[in-house]
Amino acid sequence: MKYLDEFSDPDLARRLVDEIHAETTQPWAMMEVCGGQTHSIIRHGIDQLLPDGVEMIHGPGCPVCVTPLEIIDKALAIAEQPGVIFCSFGDMLRVPGSGRDLFAIKGAGGDVRVVYSPLDALRLARENPDREVVFFGIGFETTAPANAMTVYQARRQGIANFSLLVSHVLVPPAIAAIMESPTCRVQAFLAAGHVCSVMGTSQYPPLAERYGVPIVVTGFEPLDILEGIRRTVIQLEAGRHELENAYARVVPPEGNLPAQEMLRDVFEVTDRTWRGIGMIPASGWRLSDRYADFDAETRFAVGDIHTDESKLCRSGEVLQGLIKPHECAAFGKECTPRNPLGATMVSSEGACAAYYTYRRLEHVELSQPSGTGLVESR
Amino acid sequence: MSNDLDFEGWVCPLPLRDTPTIVMGHGGGGAMSGELIEQLFLPAYGGAARAELGDSAVLSVPAGRLAFSTDSFVVKPMFFPGGSIGDLAVNGTVNDLAMAGATPLFLSTAFILAEGTALSDIGRVATALGKAAEVAGVQLVTGDTKVVDSGSGDGVFVNTAGIGVVADGVEIGPARARVGDAVIVSGDIGVHGIAVMSCREGLEFGTTVVSDTAPLHGLVAEMLATGIDVRVLRDPTRGGVAATLNEIARASGVGIELVERDLPVPAEVKDACGLLGLDPLQVANEGKLLAVVPADRAEELLAAMHRHPLGSGARRIGRCVAEHPRMVVARTGLGGTRVVDLPIGEQLPRIC
Numbered sequence: 001m002k003y004l005d006e007f008s009d010p011d012l013a014r015r016l017v018d019e020i021h022a023e024t025t026q027p028w029a030m031m032e033v034c035g036g037q038t039h040s041i042i043r044h045g046i047d048q049l050l051p052d053g054v055e056m057i058h059g060p061g062c063p064v065c066v067t068p069l070e071i072i073d074k075a076l077a078i079a080e081q082p083g084v085i086f087c088s089f090g091d092m093l094r095v096p097g098s099g100r101d102l103f104a105i106k107g108a109g110g111d112v113r114v115v116y117s118p119l120d121a122l123r124l125a126r127e128n129p130d131r132e133v134v135f136f137g138i139g140f141e142t143t144a145p146a147n148a149m150t151v152y153q154a155r156r157q158g159i160a161n162f163s164l165l166v167s168h169v170l171v172p173p174a175i176a177a178i179m180e181s182p183t184c185r186v187q188a189f190l191a192a193g194h195v196c197s198v199m200g201t202s203q204y205p206p207l208a209e210r211y212g213v214p215i216v217v218t219g220f221e222p223l224d225i226l227e228g229i230r231r232t233v234i235q236l237e238a239g240r241h242e243l244e245n246a247y248a249r250v251v252p253p254e255g256n257l258p259a260q261e262m263l264r265d266v267f268e269v270t271d272r273t274w275r276g277i278g279m280i281p282a283s284g285w286r287l288s289d290r291y292a293d294f295d296a297e298t299r300f301a302v303g304d305i306h307t308d309e310s311k312l313c314r315s316g317e318v319l320q321g322l323i324k325p326h327e328c329a330a331f332g333k334e335c336t337p338r339n340p341l342g343a344t345m346v347s348s349e350g351a352c353a354a355y356y357t358y359r360r361l362e363h364v365e366l367s368q369p370s371g372t373g374l375v376e377s378r
Numbered sequence: 379m380s381n382d383l384d385f386e387g388w389v390c391p392l393p394l395r396d397t398p399t400i401v402m403g404h405g406g407g408g409a410m411s412g413e414l415i416e417q418l419f420l421p422a423y424g425g426a427a428r429a430e431l432g433d434s435a436v437l438s439v440p441a442g443r444l445a446f447s448t449d450s451f452v453v454k455p456m457f458f459p460g461g462s463i464g465d466l467a468v469n470g471t472v473n474d475l476a477m478a479g480a481t482p483l484f485l486s487t488a489f490i491l492a493e494g495t496a497l498s499d500i501g502r503v504a505t506a507l508g509k510a511a512e513v514a515g516v517q518l519v520t521g522d523t524k525v526v527d528s529g530s531g532d533g534v535f536v537n538t539a540g541i542g543v544v545a546d547g548v549e550i551g552p553a554r555a556r557v558g559d560a561v562i563v564s565g566d567i568g569v570h571g572i573a574v575m576s577c578r579e580g581l582e583f584g585t586t587v588v589s590d591t592a593p594l595h596g597l598v599a600e601m602l603a604t605g606i607d608v609r610v611l612r613d614p615t616r617g618g619v620a621a622t623l624n625e626i627a628r629a630s631g632v633g634i635e636l637v638e639r640d641l642p643v644p645a646e647v648k649d650a651c652g653l654l655g656l657d658p659l660q661v662a663n664e665g666k667l668l669a670v671v672p673a674d675r676a677e678e679l680l681a682a683m684h685r686h687p688l689g690s691g692a693r694r695i696g697r698c699v700a701e702h703p704r705m706v707v708a709r710t711g712l713g714g715t716r717v718v719d720l721p722i723g724e725q726l727p728r729i730c
Binding site: 010013014042043044045046048094116222338348349357358360 | 654710715
């Protein structure tokens with residue numbers, strides 16, 4: 001795409017990298033909040049181009065990674081019920097619950113379908129009036145408006161056999177939780193551009209002020225990310241801590257007002273558990289009382305499912321930026337994309353998967369018995 | 379290519395006309411099976427069919443080495459922009475033979491049909507299959523049809539097996555790649571996979587991507603005619619260029635280094651992959667090949683490939699290296715490096 005190619009121009013990238021080097025006089029640790037940014041940084045090798053000491057800490061912004069185990073177990077319990085068509089975005093299918101994933105349910109005869117829009121799930125409900133159609137509504141502020149719109153449409157069209165399993169999470173409370181952690185090393189944030197394109201930027205100046213950190217709204221293409229880093233370094237070096245919008249071509253300060261109105265109608269803020277991090281107050285959405293009929297958790301009576309995480313997996317520390325993926329003892333050994341212990345390894349945007357997929361050369365011992373070929377088969 | 383044909387009312391003799399869809403009797407080996415073969419398959423195959431309807435085809439083959447390959451096709455949907463499961467069933471096996479340097483001669487065709495599948499759809503598939511065989515210059519010499527209960531299968535599954543002959547002196551195999559060799563691709567990558575995905579439920583793109591399904595043995599013949607020692611040939615189908623290069627790296631023990639900006643990825647494929655979170659290197663192709671050749675003959679080979687219509691977009695995309703043995707690494711546009719991995723299984727579009 002020409003539009004995107006322009007944002008990966010190597011000459012412009014080199015100029016931005018040179019500027020970052022020229023501006024940097026001391027080590028800085030900044031967190032990119034969004035998993036899409038993590039993926040882009042590692043895929044394009046952007047972290048390899050930064051000055052020594054400028055460290056990118058990978059944040060909790062992969063919606064698949066932070067969906068709690070118990071919600072996945074609830075999804076599995078619903079999907080295996082007879083008469084249910086369980087719809088999900090593709091990358092949730094391989095995320096392990098307690099020993100199983102949605103692929104396993106599908107393989108055992110469950111009707112699990114990959115859809116590309118929640119409205120496809122609503123269409124399936126309309127076409128299958130004798131079945132219960134459930135959509136797995138996960139994600140940040142980016143995916144929530146479409147899910148809200150689907151529930152709104154279901155109510156408007158009188159489609160009673162549709163429901164939503166909701167696990168939406170919000171970015172600003174997560175930033176606050178990270179900054180309040182006693183082990184926090186983060187000195188600045190690259191905020192997730194897509195989230196801000198929906199919600200606007202007004203939630204961020206108070207965070208920048210309260211925690212004394214620069215926050216730069218940043219896009220996802222290589223030049224976007226380098227520009228975000230450049231602006232962040234300039235603020236850090238000058239001792240400033242403000243909100244800046246480096247993604248103005250997509251993010252208006254007020255965000256997307258109709259989407260916000262739809263969210264206010266259908267959802268209400270609730271406490272949410274983040275996989276690997278734990279409960280963060282007021283960090284998610286649930287269906288509002290007006291739409292409680294469409295809540296799959298109550299419709300299928302799975303509200304009391306509770307589960308435990310793998311003891312080996314340190315994805316929680318990865319999600320909080322406390323360790324890098326390869327610093328986990330299980331990385332590339334017990335835990336690989338083929339046999340993931342935690343969601344950060346299975347989601348394509350998870351930090352562990354990005355390191356394993358693109359940086360295995362540096363971080364996994366390459367000696368292996370000949371013939372197997374696969375690092376993960378050791 | 380067969381998508382424009384009208385098969386309404388196409389199956390005229392009585393028994394088939396009375397059952398517009400497949401029923402269990404079509405697989406029973408009795409009169410209905412015979413009618414399906416004689417009234418649907420053989421007419422649809424046209425000139426490519428050479429069936430005496432015995433238990434075996436008896437074939438005359440030239441002296442020398444035979445290549446023998448089989449492949450099964452379960453693509454969904456069975457019709458897509460630029461082709462159908464019928465074209466794929468021919469071109470897939472023809473290309474498997476071609477990648478051994480063989481000239482394909484004969485194919486078998488085995489259909490597994492789900493009860494309830496429209497005969498008109500099967501007719502379209504069979505006609506496309508026959509036309510593809512004619513284009514490829516192979517004969518359809520034996521076949522089989524089975525019917526499974528409604529719900530046990532998904533419309534039409536096709537298996538083809540093929541036999542070809544390999545000329546003396548041609549030695550091609552994935553273990554033959556050597557450090558220093560050039561890696562060449564015959565044209566744009568990721569096209570077939572995106573064409574098929576574009577007509578799956580709920581996915582519509584602004585532009586139409588048309589499958590590149592094509593028989594490649596003509597292109598291979600041009601390449602071999604140069605006398606260059608073509609060490610490895612592979613068609614990067616499922617798993618795409620990434621999977622195929624990983625297999626070559628592992629079989630030969632070399633490392634492979636790609637230059638990302640040299641990869642021919644059409645804008646439409648790049649767009650669709652960006653939208654879905656897929657890596658074009660992992661998306662399937664059906665009418666492309668990868669070649670590993672001595673670097674000092676690469677330009678000469680590229681010139682020969684450019685003279686063939688299916689190789690007009692051929693280019694060098696990387697080289698075999700001693701570093702990182704058995705792994706594929708890409709040099710990114712910005713100057714970093716990344717591992718190019720095997721896809722784990724089915725590619726899964728991401729959430730956002």
